[in-house]
Amino acid sequence: MAWPTAMRSGTVLAIFVGLGLTLVAGVYELTRDRILAAEQQVVLDRLEAVLPTGYDNEPADAHFERPSPIAGGPPARVYPAYAGERYLGAAIEAETPEGYAGPIRLLVGIDAEQQVVAVRVISHRETPGLGDGIEASRSDWIEAFAGRTLGDPEAAEWKLRGDGGAFDGITGATVSARAVVAAVRQVLEAVAADPEAFRGEPPETAAGGEDNGEASGEA
Amino acid sequence: MTTPAPQSRTIWREGLWRNNAALVQLLGLCPLLAVTSTAVAGLGLGIATLLVLTASSVVVSLIRNWVPQDVRIPVFILVIASFVTIVELLVAAWLHDLYRTLGLFLPLIVTNCAILGRAEAFASRHPVGPAAIDGVAMGCGFAAVLVVLGALRELIGRGTLLAGAEQLFGPVAAGWTIELVEGDLFLLAILPPGAFIGLALLLALKNRLDDRS
Numbered sequence: 001m002a003w004p005t006a007m008r009s010g011t012v013l014a015i016f017v018g019l020g021l022t023l024v025a026g027v028y029e030l031t032r033d034r035i036l037a038a039e040q041q042v043v044l045d046r047l048e049a050v051l052p053t054g055y056d057n058e059p060a061d062a063h064f065e066r067p068s069p070i071a072g073g074p075p076a077r078v079y080p081a082y083a084g085e086r087y088l089g090a091a092i093e094a095e096t097p098e099g100y101a102g103p104i105r106l107l108v109g110i111d112a113e114q115q116v117v118a119v120r121v122i123s124h125r126e127t128p129g130l131g132d133g134i135e136a137s138r139s140d141w142i143e144a145f146a147g148r149t150l151g152d153p154e155a156a157e158w159k160l161r162g163d164g165g166a167f168d169g170i171t172g173a174t175v176s177a178r179a180v181v182a183a184v185r186q187v188l189e190a191v192a193a194d195p196e197a198f199r200g201e202p203p204e205t206a207a208g209g210e211d212n213g214e215a216s217g218e219a
Numbered sequence: 220m221t222t223p224a225p226q227s228r229t230i231w232r233e234g235l236w237r238n239n240a241a242l243v244q245l246l247g248l249c250p251l252l253a254v255t256s257t258a259v260a261g262l263g264l265g266i267a268t269l270l271v272l273t274a275s276s277v278v279v280s281l282i283r284n285w286v287p288q289d290v291r292i293p294v295f296i297l298v299i300a301s302f303v304t305i306v307e308l309l310v311a312a313w314l315h316d317l318y319r320t321l322g323l324f325l326p327l328i329v330t331n332c333a334i335l336g337r338a339e340a341f342a343s344r345h346p347v348g349p350a351a352i353d354g355v356a357m358g359c360g361f362a363a364v365l366v367v368l369g370a371l372r373e374l375i376g377r378g379t380l381l382a383g384a385e386q387l388f389g390p391v392a393a394g395w396t397i398e399l400v401e402g403d404l405f406l407l408a409i410l411p412p413g414a415f416i417g418l419a420l421l422l423a424l425k426n427r428l429d430d431r432s
Contacts, residue, residue, distance in 0.1 A: 005287065005289075008287055009287045009289055012286055012287060016294050016298070017297060019301075020300070024301055024305060027304075028308055034313070035312045038315035038318075041315070042315070125323060
């Protein structure tokens with residue numbers, strides 16, 4: 001008697017797993033493009049905050065891919081900023097797998113002198129109320145990177161204070177903070193190792209680029 | 220299994236007031252306390268919870284006679300989890316700013332025991348009509364508490380109302396924010412302890428109103 005009941009229960013459960021999966025997969029397919037576009041918009045909205053001021057090209061359109069500067073991450077996207085033909089710096093969108101609850105995606109802005117302009121979090125799954133302190137909208141912790149270089153602090157000091165480094169941690173979110181510090185350091189190291197690779201191509205027609213740049217800068 | 224279905228008036232009264240998910244059953248308090256720092260965030264999570272609760276109540280009621288007793292809880296959870304994921308994907312696609320504000324609390328709706336509680340205690344014992352009304356009523360009751368608590372904390376903590384309305388209603392709503400007082404007021408209200416104090420005040424108020432009548 002027990003066997004047929006178990007079979008029936010198992011079958012019903014399996015049917016619902018199948019139905020649920022189909023439904024979720026269907027909605028995922030339908031929404032995937034929109035979600036990707038919305039996530040891209042989040043990056044574009046933060047570009048201005050992390051790029052050096054005074055650029056007149058379209059960093060969003062000029063972006064290109066690089067192998068991940070962070071160990072274990074997916075390929076990074078580089079958004080170079082130019083004023084005319086002069087390279088001002090670039091924003092590097094990279095992902096670290098070292099977050100507390102999954103990968104943390106960062107946008108790191110670095111100027112031509114390899115100094116950090118600013119860092120912004122693009123996406124994360126850190127604990128609300130603790131790990132989300134890495135977001136600029138929740139705390140100003142992430143501002144600690146502004147103006148830093150690989151020499152300031154020394155390479156060995158690019159750690160949390162608790163680990164013997166120069167950066168303050170976030171109470172209750174040591175793992176999240178440690179992941180972000182290590183990620184920014186690795187991005188800086190990758191740029192220092194091969195600065196040319198992060199420059200891309202200067203915009204070809206300065207006049208045309210200028211018009212576009214200003215129009216979309218205000219939009 | 221099926222008990223006589225209560226009248227829809229009774230279901231509404233139970234859901235909105237007498238058996239309110241947040242104020243009487245005290246279920247789903249984690250998201251309730253965590254996201255209610257503004258009225259708009261509360262409303263966003265409230266609507267998401269309402270959608271999941273209604274959809275899962277309807278489905279659980281429809282399948283109540285086919286699902287064997289011993290696997291009913293896993294099946295209910297599967298139904299709820301599927302709807303939560305769908306709502307999460309839809310919010311991520313169309314209300315991306317709200318999605319970022321709510322963060323992890325959107326997928327965490329699945330752990331809101333108010334939803335499984337209604338599936339088990341009501342929807343699995345009643346026909347589809349009353350179950351749907353119960354889902355809507357309970358969801359509205361829960362959403363109302365989220366909005367009231369959010370508005371209360373936003374007002375006392377920041378002196379504003381409806382800040383960030385554009386996350387939910389689009390660019391039209393950018394001017395809806397009412398700034399009653401300049402700058403932050405009583406910061407404690409938007410910090411986590413303020414959530415507990417605010418909820419306690421609402422509970423006390425409800426009990427007082429109930430005692431009077």
